[in-house]
Amino acid sequence: xxxxxxxxxxxxxxxxxxxxxxxxxxxxxxxxxxxxxxxxxxxxxxxxxxxxxxxxxxxxxxxxxxxxxxxxxxxxxxxxxxxxxxxxxxxxxxxxxxxxxxxxxxxxxxxxxxxxxxxxxxxxxxxxxxxxxxxxxxxxxxxxxxxxxxxxxxxxxxxxxxxxxxxxxxxxxxxxxxxxxxxxxxxxxxxxxxxxxxxxxxxxxxxxxxxxxxxxxxxxxxxxxxxxxxxxxxxxxxxxxxxxxxxxxxxxxxxxxxxxxxxxxxxxxxxxxxxxxxxxxxxxxxxxxxxxxxxxxxxxxxxxxxxxxxxxxxxxxxxxxxxxxxxxxxxxxxxxxxxxxxxxxxxxxxxxxxxxxxxxxxxxxxxxxxxxxxxxxxxxxxxxxxxxx
Numbered sequence: 589x590x591x592x593x594x595x596x597x598x599x600x601x602x603x604x605x606x607x608x609x610x611x612x613x614x615x616x617x618x619x620x621x622x623x624x625x626x627x628x629x630x631x632x633x634x635x636x637x638x639x640x641x642x643x644x645x646x647x648x649x650x651x652x653x654x655x656x657x658x659x660x661x662x663x664x665x666x667x668x669x670x671x672x673x674x675x676x677x678x679x680x681x682x683x684x685x686x687x688x689x690x691x692x693x694x695x696x697x698x699x700x701x702x703x704x705x706x707x708x709x710x711x712x713x714x715x716x717x718x719x720x721x722x723x724x725x726x727x728x729x730x731x732x733x734x735x736x737x738x739x740x741x742x743x744x745x746x747x748x749x750x751x752x753x754x755x756x757x758x759x760x761x762x763x764x765x766x767x768x769x770x771x772x773x774x775x776x777x778x779x780x781x782x783x784x785x786x787x788x789x790x791x792x793x794x795x796x797x798x799x800x801x802x803x804x805x806x807x808x809x810x811x812x813x814x815x816x817x818x819x820x821x822x823x824x825x826x827x828x829x830x831x832x833x834x835x836x837x838x839x840x841x842x843x844x845x846x847x848x849x850x851x852x853x854x855x856x857x858x859x860x861x862x863x864x865x866x867x868x869x870x871x872x873x874x875x876x877x878x879x880x881x882x883x884x885x886x887x888x889x890x891x892x893x894x895x896x897x898x899x900x901x902x903x904x905x906x907x908x909x910x911x912x913x914x915x916x917x918x919x920x921x922x923x924x925x926x927x928x929x930x931x932x933x934x935x936x937x938x939x940x941x942x943x944x945x946x947x948x949x950x951x952x953x954x955x956x957x958x959x960x961x962x963x964x965x966x967x968x969x970x971x972x973x974x975x976x977x
Contacts, residue, residue: 595945596913597638599668600931601923602628602658604642604649609926612851612890613842618926620649622657628928629658632665635935638946639666641820641921643893644701646708652684659692668697668768668921673728674714674721675703679753681728682735686759694760700725700769700784702776705858705892722775723747729767729783736764768818772800772865781808781815786919791821791896792865793880794908798915805916818919819912822887822897823930825905825937832899839925840874840886848874851890858892882908894923906941918945 602625609616618624632640642651655667669688671681689696702721703709709716716724727748734741741753759765769780770788780787787804789797801817808815824839826832877886879896882904888895898905909920924930960969 594913595918595943596909597919597946598939598942598944599639599641599666599919599921600628600632600637600934601921601927602640602642602654603923603927604651604654605645605647607926607928610838610842611840611887611925612844612847615842616926624928625654626658626661628931629662629665631928631931633662635931636939636944636946637665637931637935638919639668639695639697641668641699641923642670644670644672644699645703645705646711652688655696656688656691659688659695664695666695666697667692668699670699670701671728671732672701672703673725674709674716675712676728678728678731678748679735679741679750682732682755683757685732685736685765686755686757689759689761689765690757694765696759696761696765698765698767699788700729700767702771707857718773719775722771722773722779726779726783729779733764733767733783738763770820777804777807780804781811781813785815786818787815788818788820788919788921790865790894791819791883791898793883794911794915795880796865797912797917801916816919817917818921819917820894820921821923822894823905823922823924823934823938824884824897824899825902825924825934827901827937829899829901829904832901832904836884836886836897836899840889843890848889851892855892897924902937902941905938909938909942 603620604625607618607620607624608614629640642648642655644651651669655669659665659667667688671685685696685698702725703712703714714721724747727745731741731743731748731750731753735753735755736759738755738758741750743750766786767784768786768788769784770790771777771780772789781804789800792800797819804815804817824832824836826835874886874889877884879885882898882900884897884899885895887897898908900908912920922934924934963969
């Protein structure tokens with residue numbers, strides 16, 4: 589297809605809301621402290637991931653504080669952190685953005701999040717309806733982007749008024765760090781096509797993602813704008829398909845029917861169209877979790893937001909990734925449980941099968957390092973050729 593992306597950027601995930609070997613249980617759970625998050629970030633940096641996503645919301649540690657603390661311990665890794673229209677002043681957010689971009693020497697990416705849980709929104713002092721939140725987002729991003737581009741802002745909007753707004757210290761990236769944005773509703777798409785650089789979707793089946801991309805592109809084309817596209821997915825990759833599916837079942841082995849029912853009740857109150865689409869993929873049922881070939885919705889039984897995982901051996905997972913590339917996706921934000929080990933597993937098993945745009949993200953080694961353990965104290969380990977068929 590003409591929309592195909594021949595190479596991709598792959599990001600990983602910093603689990604600031606918790607991590608473990610299994611979902612919905614303390615069994616196999618981990619303490620997610622600074623040292624653990626730093627470990628994951630350093631692993632992602634060394635392995636050559638383009639960046640890491642830090643989630644946002646009251647269930648998470650603050651993404652800005654964590655990124656600021658962890659970034660100095662990495663060299664090339666980018667940090668995708670959230671601005672929150674309605675929760676932040678656009679001028680304060682612009683200053684934070686410019687500062688973190690400067691501190692990290694241009695390694696900041698921005699995730700624009702409007703918030704899809706009315707209960708959480710009210711806890712944060714936001715009482716606006718769904719479409720009104722996107723109206724705030726539009727006003728916010730207009731001011732925010734102008735400030736980062738070096739403009740002086742004077743605006744009297746419905747929701748935001750600014751007099752003599754300006755930045756004294758610009759960001760490293762020009763005119764500003766890239767803006768990522770996810771919103772499946774008409775109101776979300778309407779704002780996205782005018783204001784951001786990369787449109788994100790959660791992991792729906794490839795045909796549904798293709799329809800969404802066509803829909804967004806059609807609106808963007810009418811307005812003379814071009815967006816790129818990214819997807820948020822979990823991944824469960826093992827040496828064989830059988831082992832991968834076994835790992836998927838083990839991940840939810842402690843999830844009870846009561847836990848699923850409680851989680852789905854919480855998701856039902858949300859006015860996020862993307863979350864509604866995620867929930868509809870499985871309907872809270874365990875018996876039909878493979879919703880398209882190798883796309884498994886088991887994570888979404890209890891986890892909000894990204895609820896699907898690619899499951900299979902390395903060649904299968906790579907093939908499914910390429911199917912998304914064929915419909916126009918060029919950025920993949922991946923994760924797996926637990927996130928430290930799975931960062932290694934995914935990079936080691938799947939990266940060799942992909943064409944990655946991020947090769948310049950890998951720090952050059954100053955000297956040759958041993959790969960694999962030396963055999964019998966005197967023989968180098970065998971080099972296995974990875975098939976890309």
